Amino acid sequence: MTETEDLRGLSPFRPVPSLVPVIEVRNLSKRYGGTVAVDGLTFTVRPGQVTGFLGPNGAGKSTTMRMMLDLERPSGGQVLINGSRYRLLPGPLRQVGALLEAGAVHPGRSAYHHLLWLAQSNRIPTARVREVLELVGLADVARKRVKGFSLGMGQRLGIAAALLGDPPVLLFDEPVNGLDPEGVRWIRNLMKGLAAEGRTVFVSSHLMSEMALTAERLIVIGRGRLLADTTVGGFIEAYAHSYVRIRTPEPERMRDALTAAGIGVRQAADGALETHGAQAPEIGELAAAHGLTVHEVSTQSATLEEAFMRLTEDTVEYRAVGGQR
């Protein structure tokens, strides 16, 4: 079939209407032999915002997403998308778009023909293929064979496929892996834009810092279990504690003044003092009251990456030498 040919007898393309596009995960579990990959997960993903799905390597993110799409059978529990199991959804590509892994494309095919094949097998009009190629910035290379594509181009093609049916629910598994900063920013903005249109956008990552820029809500898992289901703001408040850093030529006197005021203090490797028990203005006033010279009193925020590491450190899977799990 050529680009100009079209599917005949199709009504104009319209996405399947869905009142509330939600993903409901209920007591979901998956065992592989002795390995418990997913362990009793329950959470809901709602529309209008990007929900980040976070966890260290091996936490069970991909397994959960595969179960959402009925690519794996749960050992227990279930996932409902728009109130139904994925495989029972009518016109699934028009209801759920997914980017699971890059490279699942016939390498000899062009981007255009890959998408055309998908469109035809899902009764989506050919005109939509051009639209999504434009949308992801691949229109100029649409006729090139996929085997010559860079990682970033492959990711864009996967996203084009996910968007083909204009679905209200989108799942992306590690979409920014291996991309350059421009590609990362593009995907971030695309996801935010899709959520702003009222879609349900669920995106996995093991990078807290990236998710903090992209998502409004977070589902955090470790060893298959739910660790947090919260907003990004709530996560920062709960886990990313700040402290005050003090540099002074009189550290001993400063330490004594802080201790006498009931403020815990410890010395950092570079000789600065760090305290978690007080705000910077209080420390400045304490120093002034004791006639102490200070060169620095600054509030330091713990990074989200540190907070995430603390939350998940007990749950990081053991890796044998050589990277084997």
Ligand SMILES: Nc1ncnc2c1ncn2[C@@H]1O[C@H](COP(=O)(O)OP(=O)(O)OP(=O)(O)O)[C@@H](O)[C@H]1O
């Ligand atoms: N097909 C499989 N057979 C056996 N074990 C599996 C299979 N798929 C996943 N696992 C195991 O299930 C656990 C969860 O893996 P999963 O790939 O879901 O984690 P993840 O959070 O997506 O990790 P990553 O960030 O590394 O992709 C791991 O212990 C993994 O080795």
